[in-house]
Amino acid sequence: MSLLITNVEIFVNDEQNRVIRNGAVAIQGNRIVAVGSELQLREAYADLPVLDGGGRLLMPGWVNVHMHFYSTFARGLALPETPRNFAEILKFLWWRLDRSLDPEAVYFSALLPAIGAAKAGVTAFIDHHASPHAVDGSLDRIEAALAQVGLRGILCYEVSDRDGRAIAQQGLRENERYIRECQRARQHDPSHPFDGMVGLHASFTVDDNTLEAAVDLSRTLNRGCHIHVLEDAVDREETFRKYGQQSVIERLVRSGVLTSGAIAAHCIHLNEKEKDLLAESGAFIAHQPQSNMNNAVGRTDILGLLNRGVIAGIGTDGMTPDVKADVRMAAWLHKHALQDPNFGWEEIQTMAWKNNPRIYREISGQPVGQVKEGFLADLILLDYWAPTELTPDNIWGHFLFGFIDAPVNTTIVNGRVIMRDRQLLHIDEEKIAYEARVVARRVWERFYQTR
Numbered sequence: 009m010s011l012l013i014t015n016v017e018i019f020v021n022d023e024q025n026r027v028i029r030n031g032a033v034a035i036q037g038n039r040i041v042a043v044g045s046e047l048q049l050r051e052a053y054a055d056l057p058v059l060d061g062g063g064r065l066l067m068p069g070w071v072n073v074h075m076h077f078y079s080t081f082a083r084g085l086a087l088p089e090t091p092r093n094f095a096e097i098l099k100f101l102w103w104r105l106d107r108s109l110d111p112e113a114v115y116f117s118a119l120l121p122a123i124g125a126a127k128a129g130v131t132a133f134i135d136h137h138a139s140p141h142a143v144d145g146s147l148d149r150i151e152a153a154l155a156q157v158g159l160r161g162i163l164c165y166e167v168s169d170r171d172g173r174a175i176a177q178q179g180l181r182e183n184e185r186y187i188r189e190c191q192r193a194r195q196h197d198p199s200h201p202f203d204g205m206v207g208l209h210a211s212f213t214v215d216d217n218t219l220e221a222a223v224d225l226s227r228t229l230n231r232g233c234h235i236h237v238l239e240d241a242v243d244r245e246e247t248f249r250k251y252g253q254q255s256v257i258e259r260l261v262r263s264g265v266l267t268s269g270a271i272a273a274h275c276i277h278l279n280e281k282e283k284d285l286l287a288e289s290g291a292f293i294a295h296q297p298q299s300n301m302n303n304a305v306g307r308t309d310i311l312g313l314l315n316r317g318v319i320a321g322i323g324t325d326g327m328t329p330d331v332k333a334d335v336r337m338a339a340w341l342h343k344h345a346l347q348d349p350n351f352g353w354e355e356i357q358t359m360a361w362k363n364n365p366r367i368y369r370e371i372s373g374q375p376v377g378q379v380k381e382g383f384l385a386d387l388i389l390l391d392y393w394a395p396t397e398l399t400p401d402n403i404w405g406h407f408l409f410g411f412i413d414a415p416v417n418t419t420i421v422n423g424r425v426i427m428r429d430r431q432l433l434h435i436d437e438e439k440i441a442y443e444a445r446v447v448a449r450r451v452w453e454r455f456y457q458t459r
Contacts, residue, residue, distance in 0.1 A: 009035070009037075009423055009424060009425075010035060010036045010037070010056050010057065011034075011035045011056060011057055011058075011059055011385075011420075011423070011425070012032060012033070012034050012035075012049060012050070012053045012056040012057065012058050012059070013032060013033045013034075013035070013058075013059045013061055013066065013387070013389075014032045014046045014049070014050065014058055014059070014060055014061060015030075015032075015046060015060050015061045015062060015063055016031050016032065016033070016061035016063070016064055016065070016066040016389065017029055017030075017031060017063070017064070017065050017066065017394070017398065018031040018033065018043065018065075018066045018067070018379050019065060019066070019067040019068075019379070019403060020043070020378060020379045020380060021067060021068050021361055021362075021365075021377060021378050021379065022378055022380065023362075024400055025400035025401075025403055025404075026400060027398050027399060027400060027403060028043070028044070028045070030045060030046050030047075031043070031044065031045060031046060031066070032044065032045065032046040032048075032049035032050065033049075033066065033379060033385075033387065034049055034052070034053045034056060035056075035385040035420075035423050036056075036423075037423055038199050038384055038385055038422040038423035038424075039382060039383070039384060039385060039423065040379065040380060040381055040382065040383050040384070040385050040387075041053075041381060042381060043379055043380060043381060059418070059425075061389055061418075062417075063393060064389045064390055064391060064392065064393070064417060064418075065389070065390045065392045065393075065394070065398075065411060065414075066379065066387060066388070066389050066390075067379065067387070067388060067390070068131075068365065068376065068377050068378055068379055068383075068386060068387060068388070069129055069130065069131025069132065069376075069386040069387060069388050069419065069420075069421065070128075070129055070130040070131065070132075070330075070331050070332060070364070070388075071130070071131070071132045071133075071134075071321075071331070071364040071365050071367075071368045071376065071377060072125070072130050072132070072133045072134065072322075072323055072324055072329065072331040072364075073134045073271065073292070073294045073321040073322065073323045073331075073364050073367050073368065074134060074136065074234075074271065074273045074294035074296060074321075074323025074324070074325055075121075075133045075134065075135045075136065075323060075324055075325070075326060075329065076135070076136055076137070076138075076325060076326030077117050077118040077121055077122075077133075077135050077137065077150055077153075077326070078105075078106055078109060078114065078117050078118075078137050078138055078139060078326070079102070079105070079117070079326035080116070080117040080118075080120050080121055080326075080444075081105065081108075081109075081113065081117060081447075081448045081451045081452070082101065082102075082105055085101075085105070085452065085455065087100055087101060088100075088456065093240075093242075094239070094240035094242060094303050094304075094305050095240070095242045097303055102138075103170065104455055104458045105451075105455055106138040106139055106140060107140050107141055107171070107454075107458050108141075108451045108452075108454035108455040108458055109139040109141070109142050109451060110139075110141070110142050110450070110451075111142050111145065111146070111149055112447055113139075113142070113447050113448075113450070113451050114137070114139050114142055114146050114149045114150065115149040115150075115152060115153050116153070116440075116443065116444040116447050116448075118135075118149070118150040118153035118154060119153035119156060119157070119440060119444070120440070120441070120444055121328075121329035122153050122154050122156070122157040122159055122329070123157055123432065123435060123437060123440065124328070124329045124330065125157075125159060125329035125330065126157050126158065126159060126419050126421075126426055126427050126432060127416060127419075127427065127430070127432065128329065128330035128332065128416060129332075129388035129390070129416040129419060130159075130329055130330055130331055130332075131159055131160065131376075131386040131388070131419065131421045132159065132160045132161065132365075132368055132376055132386065133154070133159065133160075133161040133162070133329075134161070134162045134205075134234070134271065134294075134323070134367070134368065134371070135150060135161055135162070135163050135164070136164060136166055136207055136234055136236075136273070137150060137163065137164065137165055137166060137207065138165070138166040138168070138209070140168075140171040140175045143165065143175065143178040143179055143182050144178065144181075144182060145182075146165060146182060147163045147164070147165060147182060147183075147186040147204065148186070148189075150163055151163060151202050154202075155201075155202075156435070157426065157432070157435060158419075158421045158422070158424055158426035159201075159421055159426075160201035160202065160374070160376075160386070160421060160422065161201070161202055161203075162202070162203045162204065162205060162368065162371055162372055163186065163202065163203075163204055163205075164183055164186075164204055164205040164206060164207030164234045165179045165182040165183050165186070165207045166179065166207045166208065166209045167179035167180055167183065167206075167207055167208050167209065167214065167218060167222055168208070168209035168210075168213040168214060168218075169213055169214055169215045169218050170209070170213040173215075173218075176214075176215075176218045177221075179207070180206075180218070180221055180222060180225060183204060183205075183206050183207060183222075183225065184225055184229065186204045187203075187204035187205075187206075187229045187231050188229070190202055190203045190204050191229070199374070199384065199422065201374075201421075201422055203231075203371065203372045203373075203374075204231060205231050205232055205233065205234045205271070205371065206222050206225050206226045206229075206231055206232070206233045206234070207233070207234050207235070208222055208233055208234070208235040208236075208265065209235070209236060210235060210236040210237070210239065210243050211235075211237070211243055211247045211251075211253075211256045211259055211260060212242065212243045212244075212245075212246035212247045212250065212256075213246075215250075215251075216251060219259075219263050219265065220263065222265070223263055223264040223265060226264070226265075226267075226270075227264070231269075232267065232268075232269030232270040232271065232291075232371060233265045233266075233267075233270045233271075234270070234271040234273070235260070235265060235266075235270070235271070235272060235273070236272075236273045236274055237256060237257070237260065237266075237272040237273060237274060237275050237286075238256055238257075238274065238275055238276055238277040238278055238282075239273070239274035239276060239277075239300075239303075239305055240276070240277065240303070240305045240306075241277050243256055243277070244256055244277060247259060255281075255282060255285075256282075257278065257282035257285045257286055258282075258285065260272075261285050261286075261288075261289050266286065266289040266291040267289060267290060267291065268289075268290035268291070269290075269291075269292075269370065269371060270289070270290075270291040270292065271291065271292045271293075271294055271367070271371075272286065272291045272292070272293055272294070273293075273294040273296065273323065273325070274294070274295075274296060274300065274305075274308065274325075275293050275295075275308055275313065276300060276305055276306040276307065276308050277306060278309065280312075283309070283312055283313060283316060284316065286313070286316075286318065287313065287316035287317055287318050291318075292318075292319050292320070292321065292363075292367045292370075293308075293313055293318050293319070293320040293321070294320075294321055294322070294323040295308050295310060295320055295321070295322050295323070295334075295338060295359065296322070296323050296324060296325035296327070296334060297322075297334055297337045297338045297341045298324065298325070298327045298328070298333060298334050298337050299324070299325035299326070299327050301337070301341065302327065307341065307342070307345050310338070310342060310355065310359075311342070311346075311351070311355065314355055314358075314359075319363050319366065319367065320359050320363060321359055321360075321363040321364040321366075321367045322334050322335055322338055322356075322359050322360050322363075322364060331360075331364070332412050335356065335359075335360040335412075336408060336412055338352065338356045338359070338360075339352045339356045339408060342355075342356070353404065357404045361377075362377075364377070365377020365378070384422060384423070385420055385421075385422065385423040386420065386421050386422065387418075387419075387420045388416050388418065388419050388420070389416070389417045389418035389419075390411050390414045390415070390416055390417065391414050391415045391416075391417050392406075392410060392411040392414035394406060394410070395410075415430060416430070417429060417430055
């Protein structure tokens with residue numbers, strides 16, 4: 009569609025953190041074609057339909073660089089056994105839940121958080137999926153859910169040997185099939201909103217043969233791997249017990265999993281040598297502070313990684329689709345742990361506003377994350393009227409103590425308005441929630457029968 013958004017204050021999100029007052033944005037098709045003063049753009053694009061922003065703040069949509077849509081039906085689920093550590097959290101909750109999913113559950117697991125994301129202004133996801141008894145076509149179902157709401161995503165299937173070699177091979181095939189489908193779609197439409205990666209669970213559940221096959225697939229299709237890395241000490245302990253490898257990072261670097269374009273999620277239990285190796289690998293890091301605190305697994309040394317030149321972003325690990333919650337938690341967590349009230353003003357800002365869209369751009373090739381000519385029109389309008397002056401120097405403070413909590417009035421993805429005046433277009437939330445509860449009951453029944 010084509011659209012001229014007027015009467016807005018624009019946060020461009022460029023390197024200078026520019027703010028444009030009395031601004032306007034012209035959209036043609038799915039791209040931004042002009043950004044500037046309302047007076048100039050009204051004259052230059054007089055033929056475009058107008059959306060009056062009402063003086064609101066306009067900014068790029070948010071990017072979530074590590075999500076687990078499949079975790080949705082864990083909400084409200086009572087565990088029959090109490091986990092005492094992270095290994096038991098995996099065993100008693102997540103590995104039982106993912107085995108309980110069927111194709112319909114995979115779809116609704118993505119659809120519900122996609123709705124929440126659009127309402128929160130999150131427009132792009134990098135997801136990491138698992139459903140061992142519903143592998144084939146699972147990524148298509150997640151794509152269908154995101155497409156129904158109107159979001160974009162980079163998807164992968166979590167390959168693991170924990171459910172046996174046959175299911176691991178299914179996972180590899182699902183990644184290959186989906187990546188090739190996305191590549192074919194891009195040939196017809198360069199702005200196709202979906203792409204794929206090669207997903208892996210973690211070093212301690214992936215055997216050498218599977219690791220080798222995943223790397224071969226990654227190289228053949230020129231797509232990076234997306235893997236959990238040292239989220240807990242169990243990753244190192246079990247990698248050593250099973251494979252005789254004392255260093256998870258050395259194993260993943262030597263095998264070719266951690267390379268430029270790969271995503272390593274968590275990266276908590278690293279020694280200094282492993283931090284150096286990780287930085288040298290060129291892999292991206294995804295930091296999930298809320299999940300790490302909830303699982304009591306420790307704190308990533310973000311400063312140590314950033315100082316080594318690592319490009320680190322922020323995800324949610326399925327805790328919520330709204331990455332803003334983890335952004336603010338990252339700011340508070342590291343201040344508290346380091347007992348440094350000044351930490352994070354630049355670092356967390358860079359991770360959230362600059363690195364998240366950079367990671368998405370470099371993996372997908374799609375220009376997202378700035379209100380700039382030539383970029384995709386993934387934009388949000390916030391019900392935020394700044395009570396003090398809004399400048400490039402203080403906008404991060406406005407975010408942390410102001411517009412992080414401001415309602416999103418309008419969400420635009422790929423040039424299409426998917427929410428206006430806080431109402432999602434073409435989505436019946438009540439009906440979808442009812443249908444999801446029916447599916448959830450079936451999932452929970454299987455969960456309690458699964459061991």
